[in-house]
Amino acid sequence: MRFNSVIVTAKLEKEGERYNLNFKIHDDKYSFGSCPKCGKKVIVNRAAYTCEDKECNFCIFKNDKFLARYGKKTTDSMIRKLLKDGQVKVGGLKSPNGKGKFEAILKLKENGKYWGWEMEFENKTSVEDSSSSNNNSIVGKCLECGSDVYENSKAFSCSNDKCKFVLFKNDFFFKNFNKKLTKTLVKEFLENKKAKVTGLYSQKKNKKFDANVVLKKQGDYWNFNFENNG
Numbered sequence: 001m002r003f004n005s006v007i008v009t010a011k012l013e014k015e016g017e018r019y020n021l022n023f024k025i026h027d028d029k030y031s032f033g034s035c036p037k038c039g040k041k042v043i044v045n046r047a048a049y050t051c052e053d054k055e056c057n058f059c060i061f062k063n064d065k066f067l068a069r070y071g072k073k074t075t076d077s078m079i080r081k082l083l084k085d086g087q088v089k090v091g092g093l094k095s096p097n098g099k100g101k102f103e104a105i106l107k108l109k110e111n112g113k114y115w116g117w118e119m120e121f122e123n124k125t126s127v128e129d130s131s132s133s134n135n136n137s138i139v140g141k142c143l144e145c146g147s148d149v150y151e152n153s154k155a156f157s158c159s160n161d162k163c164k165f166v167l168f169k170n171d172f173f174f175k176n177f178n179k180k181l182t183k184t185l186v187k188e189f190l191e192n193k194k195a196k197v198t199g200l201y202s203q204k205k206n207k208k209f210d211a212n213v214v215l216k217k218q219g220d221y222w223n224f225n226f227e228n229n230g
């Protein structure tokens with residue numbers, strides 16, 4: 001018999017009239033963290049990650065149905081991170097409509113008798129998203145292929161892996177006029193390839209102005225320009 005590194009604590013405990021030496025085996029390989037419900041140890045069995053306390057309802061199946069919808073399975077590292085940080089960022093989630101992949105933050109949530117998942121997107125807290133619901137990271141339809149365009153921390157990009165459509169938040173044109181490319185603007189550009197942009201700042205004239213801006217494909221890229229610039 002061979003042991004891999006296993007930590008054992010021995011405790012001298014009084015049982016009735018006599019003392020017994022009780023051993024407890026801590027095998028970190030099989031402890032995933034603290035149960036979000038009761039704080040006891042989360043262990044794994046063939047089908048699921050559960051609480052060591054049988055009275056506790058914490059349980060996440062390896063073949064979780066929610067994750068399966070997005071082409072994912074629960075993994076050890078996912079569970080470890082969830083129990084440690086309360087959330088885990090998961091990439092490569094397949095969008096349910098079969099088009100493209102996306103990234104989301106997953107959290108565990110107790111839902112009545114069972115434990116389930118909550119999906120959040122990184123940009124959820126951005127001011128302009130406050131009115132939207134679940135699909136809050138979909139900005140519109142891609143001008144190249146018609147797939148959903150998602151917002152991420154750096155850009156608005158097409159969810160289709162094969163499509164290169166992307167609009168960067170630090171877009172040169174907007175940066176030049178001290179203006180941020182916001183979700184509201186991108187929404188409008190995706191619909192009309194054109195938007196009225198207010199509060200552009202001209203360094204030359206040291207004043208703000210409004211202008212109609214168009215989104216046009218030039219070569220491989222989509223660029224912004226003033227409407228009357230042709």
Ligand SMILES: [Zn+2]
Pocket residue numbers: 035036037038039040051052053056057058
């Ligand atoms: Zn528990």
Ligand SMILES: [Zn+2]
Pocket residue numbers: 142143144145146147158159160163164165
């Ligand atoms: Zn596209």
